[in-house]
Amino acid sequence: MLRRILFAFALCAGLMAAGSLTLSAQRDDSGVDPSSPRGGIDTDEEKDPRPTSDDLRVKEAVEKGLRHLARIQQNDGSWINNIGNKLGDEYQINPDGYGKPNVGVTAICCMAFLAAGHTPDRGEFRFTVARGLKFIMDCVDPQRGWISAYGTRMYEHSFCTLLLAEVYGMTRDEVVLRHLRGATKFIIDSQNQYGAWRYIPNQNESDMSVCVCQLQALRAAANVGVNVPSGTIEAAKDYVRRSYRTRGNGFNPPGGFMYQLERDYDPRDTFSLTAAGVVALQSAGEYSSHSWTYRSELTGQTLTKTIDLNKSFVYLQRLRPEVEEGGAISPTRRWSHSYGFWYGHYYAAQAFFQYQFSGPAGERAWVEWNRTNRINFLKMQHGNGAWTDEIGGYDPDRNAYATAMACLILNIPAGYLPVFQN
Secondary structure, three states, X not given: OHHHHHHHHHHXXXXXHOOOOOEOOOOOOOOOOOOOOOOOOOOHHHOOOOOOHHHHHHHHHHHHHHHHHHHHOOOOOOOEOOOEEEEOOEEEEOOOOOOOEOHHHHHHHHHHHHHOOOXXXXXXXXXXXXXXXXXXXXXXXXXXXXXXXXXXXXXXXXXXXXXXXXHHHHHOEHHHHHHHHHHHHHHHHHOOOOOOOOOOOOOOOOOHHHHHHHHHHHHHHHHOOOOOOHHHHXXXXXXXXXXXXXXXXXXOOOOOEEOOOOOOOOOOEOHHHHHHHHHHHHHOOOOOOEEEEEEOOOOOOEEEEEEOHHHHHHXXXXXXXXXXXXXXXXXXXXXXXXXXXXXXXXXXXXXXHHHHHHOHHHHHHHHHHHHHHHHHHHHHOOOOOOOOEOOOEOOOOOOOHHHHHHHHHHOHHHOOOHHHOO
16 A cells, blocks of 8 residues: 555556646645635545435546546557548548647547546546646647647647636646646637638638637637637627527527538538537627627618527427437447537537526426436447447447546536536
């Protein structure tokens, strides 16, 4: 026992010396950082001491998922995931992107551990998180704040920024803060004339899927005191509002959010894009239906648009992949839109979690959504604890992305991550 304790202290000291963990805040005897807004992460004893049988099954599933992630972490702290980009409804891998350490997936994996109460300096998997964090910080361009490796783009940068914000909120680590400030500024400086973002910094196009990632990272950074100009948020909020569909498109009901405003020939709205649109507005401070007055770029007229988020939640309920596609649910099931399956569910769960605070109808919708997530996701889990998909691959011995996403979603109600809170 003494040898293990001494080894743990030695390893932690080595990580701090490497610049991955520099805890500058003073701590009291309990080990809680008094400067943290929440006083550190709650212990299990502070939570409901009487979990239901369903709670215990979910906890066991998440623990199996986290152990799978810990097993497949690389020695440099990263997680492997083919690096590529979206092409239609599929994931196109870069010619030199096979089997590479992926900073974005590494950030999502670390987030999965944080969501279960493991931080870089606390919990069973603290060294797993610390190694992942160090890998990400080693990939930061110190001049630009850009976080990238092996050709990753704005998606990955935003998830890394989000992770840095959550870690800083828990540890008050000055090294993390320095990287967070640079990464946040990079997002702000990369916003284009439409008020949004695309795959490449300052690209002359925008889309909802990238926009929500950046907005949520900015919100997380602002939550821990990093300066984010109000003009940046307002411009992004207007972009998201313009993307809202007040009418159905002949296939889908009203309340959806479009993929790209600039591509009038392909104004797609889908389950994942609509979930992203709702969370983008929530991240910008809009949690309920509201009217928005704006000037038409075509006519110059002043117009008013009603953003009815209740319709958006009905949209999500109707177009949930398991509902729309039907059929049996199993670990080996391949969904028609596998590329956006976990991405869409990640944002849909957050959207419904916030919706519960809108009133009784929202609370009922969240309870049912979360119940369905638990039932369906546990059916999708492989025996080794993994989940699989197109992005992370269908080999359960290797998939990190889907596994981390599933663990994150199932742990949103735990309330460990401030960005998921109301």
